[in-house]
Amino acid sequence: MADDLRTRFTAELKTAMLAKEAARVSGIRMITAKLKDADIAARPSGVEKVPDDQIISMLRGMVKSRTESAGMYRQGNRPELAEKEEAEIAIIESFLPQQMDDAAMQAAVQDAVAEAGASSVKDMGKVMAVLRAKHAASLDMAKAGPLVKAALGG
Incomplete structure (x- = not known):
């Protein structure tokens, strides 16, 4: 910014x-x-x-x-x-950064899962940390949680 x-x-x-x-x-x-x-x-x-x-x-x-x-x-x-x-x-x-759409959010979750080397729901914290570090401003973490859980088979 x-x-x-x-x-x-x-x-x-x-x-x-x-x-x-x-x-x-x-x-x-x-x-x-x-x-x-x-x-x-x-x-x-x-x-x-x-x-x-x-x-x-x-x-x-x-x-x-x-x-x-x-x-x-x-x-x-x-x-x-x-x-x-x-x-x-x-x-x-009007002061908040543009939020990611659903497709971009899904892609960011997939990238974070791969980057964190996550394989199960136990790794959810690692994935959330990667998302927070890379996309904190443009990603609603509350919406990302369920997507991460689903991506990890939870």
């Missing part, structure tokens, strides 16, 4: 403010507040600012919690609240 995510957040916030996009300004401020919390939480371990890969994990967590909330709001017949959550999801996802 040429631009680190922090620089993108600042630039996008300025652009949204100039364009008077209140929802986007609010969404980006929410992200930067969460990031500031993550930085503060990381300080005791000697990390001044969390790296991009941890920011991506944080953003994915934010998307996941909002997806769950939106589903609950829809079940509770509160579409206006669900739409607010979904709008925030769209803003957060």
Whole structure:
């Protein structure tokens, strides 16, 4: 990534403010507040600012919690609240790297199984480590788990 995510957040916030996009300004401020919390939480371990890969994990967590909330709001017949959550999801996802499609994910799993020399479900941890090292930004590890298990005959 040429631009680190922090620089993108600042630039996008300025652009949204100039364009008077209140929802986007609010969404980006929410992200930067969460990031500031993550930085503060990381300080005791000697990390001044969390790296991009941890920011991506944080953003994915934010998307996941909002997806769950939106589903609950829809079940509770509160579409206006669900739409607010979904709008925030769209803003957060605009900062995430493009996700692999199913075919690419399957190919990445096969490559990782071969690279790890995995032969059974006991080797799942090795395969997941290879996937994480090579594709952490573009691969949803939660979706990769079942594929790895299936590839190893589990």
